Amino acid sequence: MSEKVLDLLDEMTFKPDNFNLTVLFNACAEVANDRAVKIGRKLFDEMPHYYRNDIVLLNSAIHMFMKFGDVQNAEHIFDSMKKKDIITYNAMMKGYVGSVMSEKVLDLFEQMHLKLDNVTFIIIFNACAQLANDRAMKIGRKLLDDMPNDYQNDSVVLTSATHMLMKFGDVQSVEHIFDSMKKKDIITYNAMMKGYFENDMCEKVLDLFEHIHLNLNHITYSIVLNACTQLANDRAIKIGRKLVDNMPHNYRNDIVLLNSAIHMFMKFGDVQNAEHIFDSMKKKDIITYGAMMKGYVGNVMSEKALDLFEQMDLKFDNATFVIVFNACAQLANDRAMKIGRKLLDDMPNDYQNDSVVLTSATHMLMKFGEAESAERIVKLVRNKGIITYGALMNGYNMNDEPWKCFKILDEMKQKDIVLNEIIWNILIGACSKIGMIRRSQYIIDQIPLHIQNQKQIQNSLIHMWSKCGSIEKAQNVFKSVYDRDNVTFNAMINGFGLNGMGSEAIELYRQMPNNLHDEVSHICILNACSHSGLLHQARSIFNEISLKTEKIVTVMTDCLSRLFLFDEAEKLIDEYEKTNPPNFVMYMCLLSGARNNRNRNLSEKIYNRMKCLFPDQKQRLLSGAVLLSNIYSSVGEHQLAKNFRSNQIKELGTKVKIGLSWTDGSGEIVTFKAHDHSHPRSSEIHVEADLITSELIEDGYKCDSSWVTRELHEEETIESVLCGHSERLAIAFNFIQRPIPEFIQITKNLRVCGDCHEATKRIARIRQREIIVRDANRIHHFYKNGQCSCQDHF
Ligand SMILES: [Zn+2]
Ligand SMILES: [Zn+2]
Structure with missing residues (x-):
């Protein structure tokens, strides 16, 4: 309509009077496009002098300039006005809120000596919500307390008060207001639910949602879908599914809502329903594709993310780069490497400054084993933060260069970056990989105590000290853990095992509450027995385990092979293979035992069987071949050993890992x-x-x-x-x-x-x-x- 008002202006042959001008300013404010800005400014400049005292006209001019984002001109008019009413102030203050200059709203409010109307309350509440600092909280709360009774029933005023208090995190006061409200509309409910959502109280969003007996609007749908996504528990899954099933027809084309629904189903792990919505959508935008691909990555189905990426015919945004890099990192196979590298090469220059995009590229390259390329990318990141450094250090640990993490630590210290527990955990991981007591102590001494006392860190420290060979330090940490969980116990049992202290490992395993025993505990304890040659104890623990998983059977095979009990080990493997596909590591355990036993015939038999069962596992087969050639050497067949080794290297086409x-x-x-x-x-x-x-x-x-x-x-x-x-x-x-x-x-x-x-x-x-x-x-x-x-x- 307002556009039409402007069209009419072109046809007007007479000079507009003050009434016409007010209408025109309001129309320009509403349209606020280039044409309207031009017309509005011209009209104001050409406005006759005698209108410069017309308060109604000037109020609408202020409103118009504020809508144009032209705060200076609005302020100019305001300062020039001799008489100002509450509407003048409201127009100014509303304009400031729109231009995110809420401090100025409060300045003006404190100067004002007029009776407030309901619009004033709404504007001030919104300004206070926008700021949510000490001053705003003081002013906002006081205004609310002093509010005259006649506004206590104004649901619009109360809804903006709700919004403000929610921004302050003052949920209790909001609930008090909400309960006192006689009339509540869907906007009131939406404000409450949005507030709960922003205060991380998604269960309360759902509680309130279940009480609504009004027609929902698209904001309601959006908030509840997001709350269900955040929670992703049984209740949320039930409510979220029902909400989508019962969604009215006119919302089925709302791309924003459908994108949220896809995101929600993916978070539920319900890939099928997400795909169903995706297929039903006539119009899809980059966010739709992003939600699908991110969902596939979250559900460890990155091949599908790449399939979709290759079908997509839209301009990428930064989220696209991040998601596809993450998908490629997750896969790290030939296809992923090709796609990931190409995407990175073709990346437009404007993303070269986006640290989130570059950090995910770093992570990807590290997963590809390309540490040097990753380092080059990191150099591009201008303001390196904790996340970029974290990705880099994680990559060094992944690529067997953990000592480089310490250089990064120095760099971070120089920049006065405060390290969080995630970074410390990565550094503890680097210490574990390196395994040097003195170096580790030097790093650990720098961890602030409140972080050192977190259980997750303590668990990592037990593991680290064990890997450094200092069982004493590991035990000291273990003793200091207040509520030990399965990870705490498993780390300590494993530590004893690694350091050849089998009986101590068994003692702790027996002390550990039965309900904490899990697969990892079983593996750690059997390993400990195996490394200390405690056959009898290993057998009895193995027999106690009800669910004998692949890894558990593997460790037992290792234990038997180390003690040269090959018949028993082979029987175990046969038994396992009755219901499961063969496992490479089990055969390596046998072969390694046969090598220590210098049992040439058995070794040859096992190696040939491995080649037959696992023809594609070339790198792993080569380590088997090295073992077998060791056996030939150990029985004096040096020429055979040499020939066999070089033939296998040629046949398998891989390289021996350098020591x-x-x-x-x-x-x-x-x-x-x-x-x-x-x-x-x-x-x-x-x-x-x-x-x-x-x-x-x-x-x-x-x-x-x-x-x-x-x-x-x-x-x-x-x-x-x-x-x-x-x-x-x-x-x-x-x-x-x-x-x-x-x-x-x-x-x-x-x-x-x-x-x-x-x-x-x-x-x-x-x-x-x-x-x-x-x-x-x-x-x-x-x-x-x-x-x-x-x-x-x-
Ligand atoms: Zn030794
Ligand atoms: Zn040696």
């Missing part, structure tokens, strides 16, 4: 490969390693040639190959430190070889230093008396 050892240098973590010459003090390290070898030989040590797993180069001897293993270099590195560390600690990414195990026992005794070595499997404590805590069960 790495790291240790705690002064202030940094130092990493060694076999025969490594990269360290600046490398020549000193090799001299020391040779010195250690000659001391070993003097002590009566002979190289165990069965651990040589490759062909010798011309200048090499069996001794030089074995003594160049990465852990030997790491040990030598410790002995050239001044002072020599009180105890030496090394972590290795593969299993320690038998020759190094024997040598390390002797080094600990000869050099009188305790050496802690963690390998891929367990922790060895080499004592000064020449014994290892694993009692040679490795």
Whole structure:
């Protein structure tokens, strides 16, 4: 209609009078497009001088300029007015609220000496709601308390008071007003429900919703759908489903509501219903696709997210990038890598500043194992916050570069970023991976006490200290946990197991309340028995377990194989395979046991069966092949071992994982490969390693040639190959430190070889230093008396 008023203006041949002008200003305010702004300004500029005292006319001019967002002109008129009424003030204040300048509303309100009308109350309440700071709370509450009785029945005034108090978080006062209201319309209910929703009280949204006996409008639907999504419990699922089923026909084309409904069903895990709505929609926007794809990712169905992404023919928004990157990260397969990389390459420049988009790209690249590309992306993020740093550090842990997390920690400290428990947890994870007691202590000392005392952090600390080989520190944390849950117990039991303390593990497992026992507890305790050779106890615990899952059977197979009880282990596997598909790890346990038993025939039989059952698992088969070639070497068949190994590498087309050892240098973590010459003090390290070898030989040590797993180069001897293993270099590195560390600690990414195990026992005794070595499997404590805590069960 207002547009038509403006059209009429063009046809007007006479000069508009004050009445016409008021109508025209109001029309311009309502339309507020470019044309209206132009006309409105011109009309005002050309307004005859004698109208400049017409308060009604000027009030509508203020209203118009405020609607244009032209606060300055509105203020100019206001200041020029000699007489102002309540409508003048209301127009100004309403304009300020519209321009999000509510402090100015309160300034004006405090200057005003007029009787307030109901509009004033509504505007002030809205301004106070917008600010929700101390001043606004004081003014808003006082105004409400002093409100004359005749407004106590005005449902519009009360509804805006409701909105304000909800913004203040003062739910109790709102409920008081709500109960006192005689007449309530759907807007009142909506204000209440929205307030509950914003105050994180979604159950109350549903309580109130069930009491409504009015026609719902689309705002009601939107609030209740969102509340159901947030809760996603049985009650919410029931109400949410019913709401969608009974939705009136005219809302079935409301794209915003349908998008919320899709989001809700996805959150319920009800993918089918979400797909049903999606298929029924005639018009879909980018938010519709976003809700679907995000839902697929949330339900671990990222392939479907990519299918949809490839069908989509709309301009992407930043949410699209985030969701597709997350889907690709979740999958991390060939297709996902291709799509994810392409999307990142084609990303328009304006997203290069969006830290949320870049952070999800970082996470994706880390999942792809492309740490360097991820680092390049992180460099683009201008204001790096805790989430970006978190994604980066998580990525380093994922890609076996945990020591880089400490550099990031320094960077965060320099920027005075306050770390939260999520970041500390990631750092504790890095400490666990590295496994160095001194380094970990240095990091842990920086965690504020209120975070250190959170149970989730305490549970991580128990795990971390165990992985560092300090069972004492792990036990201290365990004792300090006030209400221990299954995770607390499992971490401690696992810690005992890793450190070869089987009986302590069993004792704690028996102390643990029965209702806390879960699959992880069973795995941890059987593992602990297995690592300490406690067969009898393992058997009786295994028999007590009612639900023998895949992982539980695997650990039991490992336990039996370590003790060379191959018939029993194979029987267990046969039994398992009657109802389940075969499991690769079970066969690896058998093969590894057969290797330690130097049982050539059995090993060949097992390896051939593995190749037959798991032809696609090439990387894992290769580790089997390495074990088998070890067996050939150990029975003196060096040529066969060599040929077999190189044939399998060729046939399987993969690479053998490189062995790495790291240790705690002064202030940094130092990493060694076999025969490594990269360290600046490398020549000193090799001299020391040779010195250690000659001391070993003097002590009566002979190289165990069965651990040589490759062909010798011309200048090499069996001794030089074995003594160049990465852990030997790491040990030598410790002995050239001044002072020599009180105890030496090394972590290795593969299993320690038998020759190094024997040598390390002797080094600990000869050099009188305790050496802690963690390998891929367990922790060895080499004592000064020449014994290892694993009692040679490795
Ligand atoms: Zn070795
Ligand atoms: Zn050992």
